[in-house]
Amino acid sequence: MNRDCSDDTTLPLERQNPTAKPGAGVLCLTIVFHPDPARIGQNVRVEMPRAGRALSIGRSEPVFAHPGEGAGLALLDPHVSREAFTLSVRRGRWLLAIPPNSSTLRTPAGRVEGELPLSTEQMEQGLSLTLGERVLLHLRVIPHDHAVATHSFRNHGELLGNSPAMAVLREAIQRFAEAGGDVLLRGESGTGKELVARALHRQGVRSTGPFIAVNIAAVPEELAAAALFGVVRGAYTGADSARPGYFREAAGGSLFLDEIGDVAPVVQPQLLRALQEREIQVVGGATQSVDLTVISATDAALDEGANFRTALRHRLGQLELCLPPLRERREDIGTLLFHFLAPEAPRPGPDASAEDICLWLTLMEHFMAYAWPGNVRELRNVAQRLTLGTVRDFVTIRQSLDLSVAAGKAGSDTPPRASQPIRSMSEYSNGQVQEALEQANWNVSEAARHLAVSRQALYRRLETLPNQRRAEDIPRQELERALRLADGDVSRAARELRISPAAMQRGLRRRNQPI
Numbered sequence: 001m002n003r004d005c006s007d008d009t010t011l012p013l014e015r016q017n018p019t020a021k022p023g024a025g026v027l028c029l030t031i032v033f034h035p036d037p038a039r040i041g042q043n044v045r046v047e048m049p050r051a052g053r054a055l056s057i058g059r060s061e062p063v064f065a066h067p068g069e070g071a072g073l074a075l076l077d078p079h080v081s082r083e084a085f086t087l088s089v090r091r092g093r094w095l096l097a098i099p100p101n102s103s104t105l106r107t108p109a110g111r112v113e114g115e116l117p118l119s120t121e122q123m124e125q126g127l128s129l130t131l132g133e134r135v136l137l138h139l140r141v142i143p144h145d146h147a148v149a150t151h152s153f154r155n156h157g158e159l160l161g162n163s164p165a166m167a168v169l170r171e172a173i174q175r176f177a178e179a180g181g182d183v184l185l186r187g188e189s190g191t192g193k194e195l196v197a198r199a200l201h202r203q204g205v206r207s208t209g210p211f212i213a214v215n216i217a218a219v220p221e222e223l224a225a226a227a228l229f230g231v232v233r234g235a236y237t238g239a240d241s242a243r244p245g246y247f248r249e250a251a252g253g254s255l256f257l258d259e260i261g262d263v264a265p266v267v268q269p270q271l272l273r274a275l276q277e278r279e280i281q282v283v284g285g286a287t288q289s290v291d292l293t294v295i296s297a298t299d300a301a302l303d304e305g306a307n308f309r310t311a312l313r314h315r316l317g318q319l320e321l322c323l324p325p326l327r328e329r330r331e332d333i334g335t336l337l338f339h340f341l342a343p344e345a346p347r348p349g350p351d352a353s354a355e356d357i358c359l360w361l362t363l364m365e366h367f368m369a370y371a372w373p374g375n376v377r378e379l380r381n382v383a384q385r386l387t388l389g390t391v392r393d394f395v396t397i398r399q400s401l402d403l404s405v406a407a408g409k410a411g412s413d414t415p416p417r418a419s420q421p422i423r424s425m426s427e428y429s430n431g432q433v434q435e436a437l438e439q440a441n442w443n444v445s446e447a448a449r450h451l452a453v454s455r456q457a458l459y460r461r462l463e464t465l466p467n468q469r470r471a472e473d474i475p476r477q478e479l480e481r482a483l484r485l486a487d488g489d490v491s492r493a494a495r496e497l498r499i500s501p502a503a504m505q506r507g508l509r510r511r512n513q514p515i
Contacts, residue, residue: 058084161332187323190377209253261300340383
């Protein structure tokens with residue numbers, strides 16, 4: 001995304017209301033990896049000890065549990081020392097201390113010996129802690145209101161994770177759904193905007209009605225009005241039958257307009273009227289009233305778009321949610337990974353060897369340091385690769401993740417920016433470039449962010465790749481043939497041609513081809 005979500009127009013999430021000083025807020029400890037997979041995701045929330053006292057973290061304390069689970073358990077792993085390390089506040093700063101007889105304790109910076117001072121910024125961003133080379137914890141200081149929200153909610157449907165950011169998001173979903181108004185979802189690609197839209201629908205006042213999801217980027221500009229608002233038979237050449245349109249199909253329920261930033265300028269006035277007056281103009285027909293909830297989503301900065309009407313932007317954002325990227329909810333990585341792993345995938349357990357546990361731990365440490373530019377979608381793709389492989393394939397998978405600009409930099413919260421590339425295209429093989437494009441659904445901008453290179457550099461590389469072309473270089477007859485074979489489905493035709501749906505639309509528009 002090009003715009004920071006932590007501004008006055010969005011619902012405050014984790015980055016707002018920071019703890020002001022050492023000792024303020026609540027300590028949040030989450031199990032990211034444990035030899036017993038059932039323990040992953042368990043957490044504990046404790047008030048920060050006052051000056052002169054310390055929080056002990058070891059084999060027997062504290063007690064971890066999933067929210068709503070009850071008493072819970074201590075870590076109990078025999079490789080984690082009974083001699084607990086401590087976290088305290090002394091002279092206005094955080095201090096992590098390990099006793100001489102304790103088992104190993106590591107942070108991303110290395111093994112802790114004696115005492116390690118920590119800044120308030122480190123504590124608010126979160127810190128990975130490896131205990132006894134067996135257990136991986138995530139430590140974070142959160143505001144009191146986030147701690148309350150976290151204890152009030154557990155995993156909701158597919159919105160997995162017990163992180164403070166997810167707890168606040170679930171609370172906002174409940175409030176917004178009860179309000180019954182239209183909602184704009186903002187978040188980077190892969191953060192789960194459609195899942196949030198479905199959760200808003202399930203909890204909303206129109207939950208018994210239909211949920212209709214539309215990818216606006218895949219709707220051709222010349223057919224946008226008919227697709228959204230319906231058309232009567234004979235309204236124009238090619239209108240062989242009447243169609244209700246997405247607004248009427250979603251009547252009594254919810255309409256999800258994904259990638260709303262790509263809506264055609266010509267249809268924006270009609271869309272604004274539909275939102276304000278709940279009236280739509282059927283192409284070739286009469287005006288009709290509709291009763292529905294409209295949920296829109298974007299990973300673009302709508303305020304910066306010259307082709308996006310200001311009035312429509314403001315109307316869409318009357319209720320607005322900003323979804324946190326995965327790098328801001330790292331404590332959920334373990335929960336998400338094991339959810340995405342298929343039952344036949346390798347995993348730790350009572351019979352796992354010490355070597356396999358070590359491999360798992362190493363992989364999870366790497367995952368916690370990785371920037372995840374593709375967010376949860378990228379993590380799901382990695383889980384699929386793990387499912388197809390074995391535990392011994394971890395090294396290969398870990399190396400492939402070094403494509404990230406932030407790999408190995410724990411706590412980084414800055415995504416790669418195309419305007420500030422720090423990697424060279426020469427570092428990547430053709431296969432790695434093709435894989436990045438495929439994961440990005442052939443969207444060059446998204447693939448460039450994943451590779452941490454500029455779009456211009458990636459476009460130049462595309463000219464050298466076999467079987468890879470720009471949309472404008474594909475002959476007219478081939479575009480038409482692909483569209484016919486896909487029964488008019490632009491997204492499916494684009495996948496077959498290895499270009500993005502938006503690029504295919506632009507190519508067709510330049511040729512003035514009706515679709």
